Every structure is written in structure tokens, then in C-alpha cells.
Amino acid sequence: MPAPRSARRTFGLTFAALAALTCCGPALAQPPASGDAGNAGEATGPALNVFRSRNVILTTDLPAEKSEALLVELETMLDLVGRFFGAPLRKPIPLLVWKDTAKWQGVPLPPEAAAKMREGGGVTIGSTMGLQNTFTGQFRATDASATAYASSRRGTPLHESVHAYCMLTFGGTGPVWYSEGLAELGSYFRQGDVSVRVSEPVMSHLQTSPRQTLREILDPNAVTGDSWENYAWRWALAHVLAYNPNYRDRYRPLGVSLMNEDGKLSFESVYGPMAREITFEYDFFLDVLEQGVRPDLIAWDWKGRYRPLREGRRATARLKADAGWQPGAAELTEGVVIEYAAEGEWSVGRDEPRPTHVTVLDDDYEEPKPEDDAEPTEPPPPVTADGGEDGRGRLVGAIFDPNDYTLSEEFELGAAGTFTAPASGQLVLRCRDKWGQLDDNDGRLTVRLTAVKTE
Missing domain, CATH: 2.60.120.430 (Galactose-binding lectin)
Incomplete structure (x- = not known):
């Protein structure tokens, strides 16, 4: 069964524009801007190895065969995520993946990562640098860093790598409903295939548990890392918004705005006028949910004519x-x-x-x-x-x-x-x-x- 994953901590260095003022906040496990493994490079031990691909620096206790297979899977997913947003990854992701936690004894890890190791989950920790206008308050990210930590269990390395991609590409991950929904969505990406293909625990939960409403999913007070069950509902909404032709053209621009934190777009401003339609199609999607369902094929024709x-x-x-x-x-x-x-x-x-x-x-x-x-x-x-x-x-x-x-x-x-x-x-x-x-x-x-x- 999937394990809950932690909140991502994003700390930043902010340079004030139009004023000779520099503000900075603390940074946990902050990799250098070059994209090197940063503190991940310190995570070495006799049972750990480092494997590299174009977009990932993997430190792990997994055997070489599994590590290489994981890199291939990650590269495929990151390529698809980059195409989805039209923005390829800017620098490699330092990723630490554990299977046998005993082999990580004595390895220096941030407190959040150490906690997730004990729980069997994952966390992505990053920092963002940028320019902030002291008159308007508007912030523009100029560089970002992110390190992902993950258990080898059920898709966690994929999920955390999506968060790392978002931090490195857009400077943030957005509110919980978008951040976690997208991370789950991205971890399921397949070339040219928008059909549902999720793990059995997720499918069973969505088919048999009391349904979360859109209001519950969009709750601004929700916290990341709460439970894999909540992640499942966020994925369901993301799958509808990203692939249903009635809503998909708005999903990516909304996400970019939310992750940039530019304040230009919100769920209400983008989808508010069609809230009843989205609620109906979200509920209908869950009513008929099974492996293979395609939102593009079951989309409701709201423009149909009836005599x-x-x-x-x-x-x-x-x-x-x-x-x-x-x-x-x-x-x-x-x-x-x-x-x-x-x-x-x-x-x-x-x-x-x-x-x-x-x-x-x-x-x-x-x-x-x-x-x-x-x-x-x-x-x-x-x-x-x-x-x-x-x-x-x-x-x-x-x-x-x-x-x-x-x-x-x-x-x-x-x-x-x-x-x-x-x-x-x-x-x-x-x-x-x-x-x-x-x-x-x-x-x-x-x-x-x-x-x-x-x-």
C-alpha cells in the first residue's frame, strides 16, 4: 500500500528589486545552482552507490540492475512531464532512494528526509532565488534547487521527482490540491496514453470509500503528506482536468501560474464559471472508474443540441x-x-x-x-x-x-x-x-x- 509522503519545504533567497536590500531565508539541504548532487553527495556509505543519467543523479542502496531500470523509468517520465508543460528540465535532480534503511545508518540527512525514511515515504526539499519588486511585491524566480528523497515503495521516486521537476522549472509546486494531484498524475504518465492505470490499492479506495467532494480536495488548509488516500482523490481530479477536452486547455496555464506564485490565476478564476460541469464530470468519472477509462472518450458534450x-x-x-x-x-x-x-x-x-x-x-x-x-x-x-x-x-x-x-x-x-x-x-x-x-x-x-x- 502506498505510504504517505511529506510536505515539501521550499526556502528561498530573495533579492529586492529597485532597492538595495537583500533578504534571505534558511535553506535545508540546498543543492548548488549547478545542479550537482549537493548534500546528496555526502550521502555515501559502503552499501550506497551513485548512478547518473541525463536528468537524475541517483544515490541508492538498490542493486545496479534495479538502479539502471529506475533511471530509464525516471528519464521517460521526466521527458513526458517536460513535454506536457513545454518546458524541459533545466538541471539534473539529485535523488536519494532507499530500500534497506539499515544501509543508511550514519548517512547525514535533513530531519524531514530522516523522518520520511522511518515512515517509508518521501519528501522533496528545495530553495528558490529570485527578484522581488519592493513596490508591487511581485516575485520572479531566477534559479531554484531541489533534492528528492524517496522510499523505493510503489512509485514514490517518480512522485518526488515530479515535485523536484516543478521546483527546478517553475520555482515551486503550487497549492496542495495541484501539487499532489500533478505529482500522482505525472508518476502515471505513459506516452500517448491518457487512460487510467493506477495501483490496485488506489483503485479499490476510489471505488469503495466515501467520496471526497471538490470543496474538500481544494481545501486551502490541506497539508501535503497527509495520507495516500487523500492523494488518490487529488489524482482523480487532476486526471479529469488534465485529460478531459472540456477542461484540459486550462489545466497547464493554471498550474504554471500557481507554481510561479504570480497571483494571476486561481482555480476560481479559471474553472469557477464551469464549476457545476466539473463537479458533474468528476463525480461521473468516479461512478464509472476502472482501469482503462479515458476522460477524453467519456467527456460530456455540453454543447449538444436537443430538440x-x-x-x-x-x-x-x-x-x-x-x-x-x-x-x-x-x-x-x-x-x-x-x-x-x-x-x-x-x-x-x-x-x-x-x-x-x-x-x-x-x-x-x-x-x-x-x-x-x-x-x-x-x-x-x-x-x-x-x-x-x-x-x-x-x-x-x-x-x-x-x-x-x-x-x-x-x-x-x-x-x-x-x-x-x-x-x-x-x-x-x-x-x-x-x-x-x-x-x-x-x-x-x-x-x-x-x-x-x-x-
């Missing part, structure tokens, strides 16, 4: 198999009887579970198979809106109430027939499949609807 259907009126909906709920083109009144017919065929991919998240340091890690060694599979046969024998591929519907942002229970449809609207609101339709397996579906349907009876 009020009174007796004799018609509407036409066009649907994709590889998407979640889609506009059914009709706004219905509870009790109205709708006649429908679906034209076309679509196909659903194989019913196979999606993988969980493991790192190269986990006991259950297995080397991925080369794509050339993958067993060839037959493309799934197309089906009509009646679906296959297992029920997948069947046309189903629900009613969304745009006034109170609620979604009715799903009801079955098919290739043709009639149904009675169970509630008033907007008709939404989809191809039935497991929510984490939409990405390998294909095909489209056209659904024609006619109101044949109204009360």
Missing part, C-alpha cells in the same frame, strides 16, 4: 461506438412514448481487463512484451444496435436533467422499438461496453426518433 419532442415530431442522433454518453438529439417530457430505429453497425473490442500500474521497483513488475510478440487477434464482428450475445454493443439510453445535473439510470433500447421516457430531460445514448474498454470500439449508428404519444 423538444412533442407528438409527431422527429429527431436524429448520430453515435460513435468508442464514446460514452452522447446527445440523443431529443429533449423529452416524462411519460412521452418514443418510437426509434437505429441504422448501421458497430463493433466492440475484446472483453479483456486493462493492466494496473506497476513500476520497475515493484515485486510484481514484469517486463513488457515487444509488440512483435503479441498474439494476433481477429477483429471483432460488427453488430447491430441489438448488440452481441453478451449484451455488449447494445444501444442504451439515459435522461440527463440540465437543471439539477443528474443522470437517470440506464435503460435498454436496441435496433428498433418504443420506450417511455422515465424522466424529463435530455436523452443521451451510447454503445454499451465496459467503461474502460471503449477505446477499441469502432463504427457508427444513426438513430431516428419520433414522439408517438404524449400525456
Whole structure:
């Protein structure tokens, strides 16, 4: 089970602009600006070794094979984080990773790092130098340093390295909700893949525990390092904001502003006008959460058009198999009887579970198979809106109430027939499949609807 991780301590040296005044604060474990290992270089012992890659200076008691594998994993992640923000890492990250704490006896560590070693967690400690205008109070970071300390347990070195990247690149990590959500998000990064792939403890917690609200996640009084359970909820919000096309274009600019602490943007100023939509999609994401879920495929179409259907009126909906709920083109009144017919065929991919998240340091890690060694599979046969024998591929519907942002229970449809609207609101339709397996579906349907009876 993931261990809680500590707050990052960021101390700074501040040079006052437009005034001959220099202020400085204390710095814990402050690496030199050159990006060398700094005090991490003092963490040497007979059982410790230093390994280097382009962006990481790793001091560890891990064996060489595991250390080299970790460096490869870290380099891949840091490259993806840099691309995500459009800002490559400026200097190497000194990273200390422990597995057997007995081998670190006598090694000088900052108090925060020593505490995390006892707890089995991690912490990133850094400093920022910059210029502050004495008239406006505005601060501009000019240089930063960061050292990451981490247990080898479940992704902690990845998580702390994201914090170190943010400190070195932007001068800070932002408020807790963004800082910890991003660190978890970054530790799961995979090239060209925005689907959910988290550890089993995280998945189980999010599926079975009382849900944290957005207000609780955004609590300005929250402290970092509180619990891995809180980190899980922060990740869930980050995954929605970063990958859902309704919100993703605002997530990175907001983060840069928060990490720079320039005061230009806040969650309220960026996302406040769409708070109800975000709340609905965050809750919906958790309602359907499983390995493989993609926020871009289940994103709600808030711009969809719906035509009020009174007796004799018609509407036409066009649907994709590889998407979640889609506009059914009709706004219905509870009790109205709708006649429908679906034209076309679509196909659903194989019913196979999606993988969980493991790192190269986990006991259950297995080397991925080369794509050339993958067993060839037959493309799934197309089906009509009646679906296959297992029920997948069947046309189903629900009613969304745009006034109170609620979604009715799903009801079955098919290739043709009639149904009675169970509630008033907007008709939404989809191809039935497991929510984490939409990405390998294909095909489209056209659904024609006619109101044949109204009360």
C-alpha cells in the first residue's frame, strides 16, 4: 500500500528589486545552482552507490540492475512531464532512494528526509532565488534547487521527482490540491496514453470509500503528506482536468501560474464559471472508474443540441461506438412514448481487463512484451444496435436533467422499438461496453426518433 509522503519545504533567497536590500531565508539541504548532487553527495556509505543519467543523479542502496531500470523509468517520465508543460528540465535532480534503511545508518540527512525514511515515504526539499519588486511585491524566480528523497515503495521516486521537476522549472509546486494531484498524475504518465492505470490499492479506495467532494480536495488548509488516500482523490481530479477536452486547455496555464506564485490565476478564476460541469464530470468519472477509462472518450458534450419532442415530431442522433454518453438529439417530457430505429453497425473490442500500474521497483513488475510478440487477434464482428450475445454493443439510453445535473439510470433500447421516457430531460445514448474498454470500439449508428404519444 502506498505510504504517505511529506510536505515539501521550499526556502528561498530573495533579492529586492529597485532597492538595495537583500533578504534571505534558511535553506535545508540546498543543492548548488549547478545542479550537482549537493548534500546528496555526502550521502555515501559502503552499501550506497551513485548512478547518473541525463536528468537524475541517483544515490541508492538498490542493486545496479534495479538502479539502471529506475533511471530509464525516471528519464521517460521526466521527458513526458517536460513535454506536457513545454518546458524541459533545466538541471539534473539529485535523488536519494532507499530500500534497506539499515544501509543508511550514519548517512547525514535533513530531519524531514530522516523522518520520511522511518515512515517509508518521501519528501522533496528545495530553495528558490529570485527578484522581488519592493513596490508591487511581485516575485520572479531566477534559479531554484531541489533534492528528492524517496522510499523505493510503489512509485514514490517518480512522485518526488515530479515535485523536484516543478521546483527546478517553475520555482515551486503550487497549492496542495495541484501539487499532489500533478505529482500522482505525472508518476502515471505513459506516452500517448491518457487512460487510467493506477495501483490496485488506489483503485479499490476510489471505488469503495466515501467520496471526497471538490470543496474538500481544494481545501486551502490541506497539508501535503497527509495520507495516500487523500492523494488518490487529488489524482482523480487532476486526471479529469488534465485529460478531459472540456477542461484540459486550462489545466497547464493554471498550474504554471500557481507554481510561479504570480497571483494571476486561481482555480476560481479559471474553472469557477464551469464549476457545476466539473463537479458533474468528476463525480461521473468516479461512478464509472476502472482501469482503462479515458476522460477524453467519456467527456460530456455540453454543447449538444436537443430538440423538444412533442407528438409527431422527429429527431436524429448520430453515435460513435468508442464514446460514452452522447446527445440523443431529443429533449423529452416524462411519460412521452418514443418510437426509434437505429441504422448501421458497430463493433466492440475484446472483453479483456486493462493492466494496473506497476513500476520497475515493484515485486510484481514484469517486463513488457515487444509488440512483435503479441498474439494476433481477429477483429471483432460488427453488430447491430441489438448488440452481441453478451449484451455488449447494445444501444442504451439515459435522461440527463440540465437543471439539477443528474443522470437517470440506464435503460435498454436496441435496433428498433418504443420506450417511455422515465424522466424529463435530455436523452443521451451510447454503445454499451465496459467503461474502460471503449477505446477499441469502432463504427457508427444513426438513430431516428419520433414522439408517438404524449400525456
